[in-house]
Amino acid sequence: MLSYLHRYHAGNFADVHKHLLLSRVLTALGRKPAPYCVIDTHAAEGVYDLGAPDAVKSGEAAEGVARFLALAAPPSLAQTYREAAADPACYPGSPMLALRMMRADDRLLCVELHPQAIAALKGATKGDPRVHLHKRDALEALVALVPPAEKRGVAVIDPAYEVKDEYRSVPAAVKKAFARWRGGIYFVWYPLLPEARHLDLLAGFAGGGFPEVVASEWVRRDPGSGRGLYGSGVVVVNPPFRFAEEAAELGVWLETAGFGGSHTLTRFGE
Ligand SMILES: C[S@@+](CC[C@H](N)C(=O)[O-])C[C@H]1O[C@@H](n2cnc3c(N)ncnc32)[C@H](O)[C@@H]1O
Numbered sequence: 628m629l630s631y632l633h634r635y636h637a638g639n640f641a642d643v644h645k646h647l648l649l650s651r652v653l654t655a656l657g658r659k660p661a662p663y664c665v666i667d668t669h670a671a672e673g674v675y676d677l678g679a680p681d682a683v684k685s686g687e688a689a690e691g692v693a694r695f696l697a698l699a700a701p702p703s704l705a706q707t708y709r710e711a712a713a714d715p716a717c718y719p720g721s722p723m724l725a726l727r728m729m730r731a732d733d734r735l736l737c738v739e740l741h742p743q744a745i746a747a748l749k750g751a752t753k754g755d756p757r758v759h760l761h762k763r764d765a766l767e768a769l770v771a772l773v774p775p776a777e778k779r780g781v782a783v784i785d786p787a788y789e790v791k792d793e794y795r796s797v798p799a800a801v802k803k804a805f806a807r808w809r810g811g812i813y814f815v816w817y818p819l820l821p822e823a824r825h826l827d828l829l830a831g832f833a834g835g836g837f838p839e840v841v842a843s844e845w846v847r848r849d850p851g852s853g854r855g856l857y858g859s860g861v862v863v864v865n866p867p868f869r870f871a872e873e874a875a876e877l878g879v880w881l882e883t884a885g886f887g888g889s890h891t892l893t894r895f896g897e
Contacts, residue, residue, distance in 0.1 A: 629741045631787035637675035638688030638718045640888070641859035643695045644845040645785065645816045646724055648861050648874055650708040652781050652814055653728040655867030662732040664780035665725045666772055668765040669787070670737035672744045673722050673751035677715040690887075692718060698884040704873050705880070721783050722748065722758075729757060734777065736761060738768040766800035774808035781812040788817070794824045798831025801864060805837060812865045819858030821850050832862050832895070839896040841866045843874045845881070847888040858888070 636642070656663045677688040692712050701709055711719050711727050719727060722737050729735065737752070738761045739745045745762055752758040761768055769782055782804065786793045794817070801813045815832075817825045832840050846858040863870060871894060878890025 629787075629789070631789055632681075632741065632743060633671040633720060634675055634679070634681045635685050636687055637682055637720065638677050638692035638712070638715075639685075640687075640691040640694075640845065640847050640886070641816070641818070641856065642718075643691050643712075643886075644843070644859040645861055646712070646719070646721065647705065647708045647877060648843060648863075649721060649724060649783065649814060650711070650728065651704065651870060651873045651877075652812060652863070652867055653725060654707060655870065656779065656781065656812075657728060657730065659779070661779060662730070662734070662777050664734045664736065664775035664777040665722075665729065666736045666738070666769065666775065666780065666782040667722050667725065667785075668738045668769050668782060669785040670722045670739045670744075670748055671720050671741075671785075672747035673720050674747075675718040675720060677718050688715070688718070695886060698881070698886060700880075700884065702876060702880050704877055721785060723751065725783075726752070726755060726757065731757070733757060734759065734775070736772055736775070738763060738765050738772075740764065766796055769800050770803045770807070773804045773811060778810060781814050783814045785816040788824075791824065794827040795831060798828055798835055801832070802835045802837075805835075805864065810865070812863065812867065815862045815864075817860040817862065818856050819844065819846065819850070819860055820856060821854065825860055829862070832864065837864045837896055839866060840864050840894070841871045841874065842893045842895070843878070844891045844893075845878070845888055846891070
């Protein structure tokens with residue numbers, strides 16, 4: 628039973644962290660002329676009106692993207708995401724950010740199960756021939772849909788972690804997908820919560836036999852200072868050239884410009 632709807636959280640600090648780094652992966656993919664494929668396994672609704680009552684009620688976007696857009700001296704690495712996120716009436720979720728950055732020959736495969744989310748996504752992407760929607764289970768689809776015909780691209784894996792087993796099933800599914808598509812980039816978001824279940828997910832990636840993995844964590848507040856999400860994590864398997872350096876540079880800027888919080892970057896692999 629799916630209850631999570633991203634509209635209550637769109638544009639929060641975790642979305643800023645995730646979408647800013649995703650924009651760097653997509654920029655790297657766009658440097659070569661050969662087409663690429665984005666497989667968005669947890670696509671959600673696609674686009675969000677941050678002024679709508681559902682979004683305003685949580686106040687999360689005010690502390691996230693609104694705060695981000697007000698930061699001084701943004702580096703050029705932040706430019707694409709800043710432009711994409713500039714209009715609060717249509718904040719782009721991961722599929723719309725991808726579509727904005729993709730070229731005419733690139734493809735987007737969206738996977739989503741929530742009836743309301745997939746209906747919204749269908750409306751948001753209607754008429755775009757680059758988009759293919761799949762109403763099926765995310766991790767099952769991840770393994771089934773790789774390798775894409777393009778052979779280059781990224782799988783964006785962004786569960787709501789309502790099912791606690793996802794901290795283990797996500798790295799296991801990426802391992803299976805990687806066995807079929809070794810050239811793919813795997814971009815995984817995870818929450819930092821006081822229960823620290825993300826350590827299971829990181830252990831799965833550290834021991835998964837992947838050649839190169841980068842983990843970027845944005846810690847917004849002291850984990851002991853309250854309940855709920857205290858930070859945001861992104862793991863990238865097969866990161867593009869200079870992705871880790873770019874993430875580190877963006878982290879230093881966010882820290883010094885006053886986004887609130889601190890950044891750590893870890894590299895591992897076998
Ligand atoms: C955190 S949201 C994704 C946000 C989106 N990636 C973005 O950045 O804009 C997670 C989404 O995954 C969907 N979801 C959860 N479990 C799923 C499953 N087993 N299969 C497919 N979709 C699932 C939820 O309905 C929800 O829309």
